[in-house]
Amino acid sequence: MSVDLETLMAPTAKVEQFMAEFLANRPFPINLRDAIGYALLGGGKRLRPLLVILSCEATGGKVDTCLPAAAAIEMVHAFSLVHDDLPAMDDDDLRRGRPTLHRHTSEPMAILAGDALLALAFEVLACRLTDAHVLSTICRELSIAANNMVAGQVYDTLPQFDEGLSDREKLEVIHEHKTGALLRASCRMGAVCGGADAAQLDAITRYADRIGLMFQIVDDLLDVTGCSEEMGKATGKDLDAGKLTYPGVLGVDKSRTEVERLRGEALAALEDFGDRANPLRDLCEYMAVRTS
Numbered sequence: 001m002s003v004d005l006e007t008l009m010a011p012t013a014k015v016e017q018f019m020a021e022f023l024a025n026r027p028f029p030i031n032l033r034d035a036i037g038y039a040l041l042g043g044g045k046r047l048r049p050l051l052v053i054l055s056c057e058a059t060g061g062k063v064d065t066c067l068p069a070a071a072a073i074e075m076v077h078a079f080s081l082v083h084d085d086l087p088a089m090d091d092d093d094l095r096r097g098r099p100t101l102h103r104h105t106s107e108p109m110a111i112l113a114g115d116a117l118l119a120l121a122f123e124v125l126a127c128r129l130t131d132a133h134v135l136s137t138i139c140r141e142l143s144i145a146a147n148n149m150v151a152g153q154v155y156d157t158l159p160q161f162d163e164g165l166s167d168r169e170k171l172e173v174i175h176e177h178k179t180g181a182l183l184r185a186s187c188r189m190g191a192v193c194g195g196a197d198a199a200q201l202d203a204i205t206r207y208a209d210r211i212g213l214m215f216q217i218v219d220d221l222l223d224v225t226g227c228s229e230e231m232g233k234a235t236g237k238d239l240d241a242g243k244l245t246y247p248g249v250l251g252v253d254k255s256r257t258e259v260e261r262l263r264g265e266a267l268a269a270l271e272d273f274g275d276r277a278n279p280l281r282d283l284c285e286y287m288a289v290r291t292s
Contacts, residue, residue, distance in 0.1 A: 152178025
């Protein structure tokens with residue numbers, strides 16, 4: 001099916017404005033603010049804040065109620081990209097079609113800007129969420145996700161797994177943590193902001209887990225089949241580094257079959273939400289066939 005991506009992504013403009021205004025009003029050294037802005041406001045898919053918004057709306061909430069959560073998850077994501085790109089980590093020169101932050105500024109500034117982005121995520125929640133229960137729940141979800149994401153990076157770059165795991169099982173552990181954790185938190189945070197009951201939160205979580213793994217398999221496929229111009233970053237680096245990837249373990253065709261299975265399971269998780277979940281369905285369809 002054809003997805004109108006521009007319409008689907010439209011709500012993220014409010015998140016962009018919210019983040020820009022919050023950063024502009026936060027006292028920082030000028031060079032630090034500029035570095036944070038370069039990393040945070042320099043484009044990107046805005047997938048995680050979009051998932052917050054769409055999950056909030058699917059459970060009956062309004063966009064304005066979840067803007068702090070949407071901004072916070074994007075700040076954590078931006079922090080992770082800045083630090084992942086550093087020479088001590090993935091050593092990348094290109095991100096979103098531009099020089100990575102440590103190339104644009106310096107390595108010390110990139111480290112400090114990443115640190116600030118992580119802390120800023122929780123600051124925006126504490127300053128802008130007024131309901132104590134929602135605040136504590138959102139902070140718990142985000143802190144767990146951030147730590148799981150860090151664990152996933154360790155599994156990916158400094159691996160130490162339980163004995164006896166197959167390569168496929170290792171891949172699932174990596175992706176569940178490194179990529180899936182923030183996508184899962186995005187959906188759950190949005191659902192909490194929307195006032196989800198236990199059954200709705202469980203269904204949203206099932207959806208999130210499926211699209212999280214699907215997203216990473218597609219990313220692995222694009223690293224093999226895409227080009228740097230389309231992706232906005234270097235491709236083929238995972239293979240060159242000897243990292244585990246789905247095409248490397250399953251092959252390209254079986255990886256695509258796995259994407260289709262996860263797509264079907266994600267859509268099935270939304271059966272009880274009615275038309276309010278149509279944007280989540282459209283997003284799932286887009287994620288399954290994206291080319292960048």
